[in-house]
Amino acid sequence: MGLDAFAAACCAIPVLASLLAVRFAYVLCRSGLPPTRPRAAGLRCLIVLGSGGHTAEMMNIITELQKDRFTPRYYVAALTDSMSLQKAQVYEKSLIQGEGEKIIKNAQFMQIYRSREVGQSYITSIATTLLAVLHALWLIIRIRPQVIFCNGPGTCIPLCASAFLLKVLGLGWSSIFYIESIARVKKLSLSGLLLYKLRISDQFFVQWTQLQQKYPRAQYAGRLM
Template identity: 30%
Template sequence: MLHPLYTAMALGVTLAALRIYLILPRAKTIPPPPGRASSRSLAVFLGSGGHTSEALALLSGLDFHRYTPRTYYISDGDHLSARKAMDLEDFKGSVSSFSLRMVPRARRVHQHLLTVPLSAMRSFCACTYYMMVAPFTSRADVADVLILNGPGTCCVLGLAVYVNKFFGLRCPRIIYVESFARVEGLSLTGKILRPFTDRFIVQWPQILREGGRGECCGCLV
């Protein structure tokens, strides 16, 4: 006879797995929200270097009066991406609000694999704070849409979104745009996040030959 503790643990794991299954996205496109408002809040992760350039190129074509306020998640210490985000805001001449949020890197370049779990946990705690705690302790709010495009910290940010979703809290819908540099296959981040995004977009059609969720919208950057 199984010990009651083992039975309870098995039941808890089963219910958690069922909950995760039920909250996974079912459609490849985002249905329009009921009572569509004139504006929507937007968040984007700037992953430094080429990822930042691509993410900002995506945002540059948007009407900032409609997508407001905007939140930029930036890796801790990435002052160049922060500067580029502010330059874009200046270029667009936006009068609406925006904010910068620093997130510890889940993994730094050449970081030893043994130390990655610790840094990833620090990053996850920061992302969870922004998604779950900050809306209750400050004027910060959770965005309606979150745009991700590749760096490893995107996985941590996506996980934080699903923590909110798991507990029925407000969370953004995730749009993942694979990097323009990924011509023949998905990045590791793309492979991980593909089942969990509300919309998964690639820029080269051959990436979708093997099947799976996703859509090709051509070159976006």
């Protein structure tokens, strides 16, 4: 009986691997295409913020969104980055008139563990990276975002990778939009390079023509700042 079960398991592994390979190819082919059916309701939107200029750029992009279409909005920043979420909260409060200090119900603000702090040793970062990945996967499963916006902070990598994994497993579908920072003129950031090379993002935008020529699958979006 034990040998029969072992043999069945050995036969099932190649089948599962083949199914995953087919699903992976389908996700890559389907990525970037518009939805087959128009959505009447809002799209759950995950917005990844980062310290410094990343948040300033992202908030500039968010102000141009159709608020009734991209709702509810989930803002995510690193656990040690409190300023970014404060800026997002100020912006969401500005959308409300006559509601006092009440935070708009269509916006939520979350924090995620950072894979590696500045100056942290690479050995200890192994454990923190694993923790960040697990935390990111939990957030993606909990939120099930339909749209993800990010522009380069390292915290976007585990979030986008988790969303891509759910697509491959058929547990959800997120359209990932990556907008490279305007500070990147001649080469992509590490986050951008990973998402571009691994084809995780559905739409990849750059703000300089030099980058678009160097990375032909990227789309030139012009200056967004």
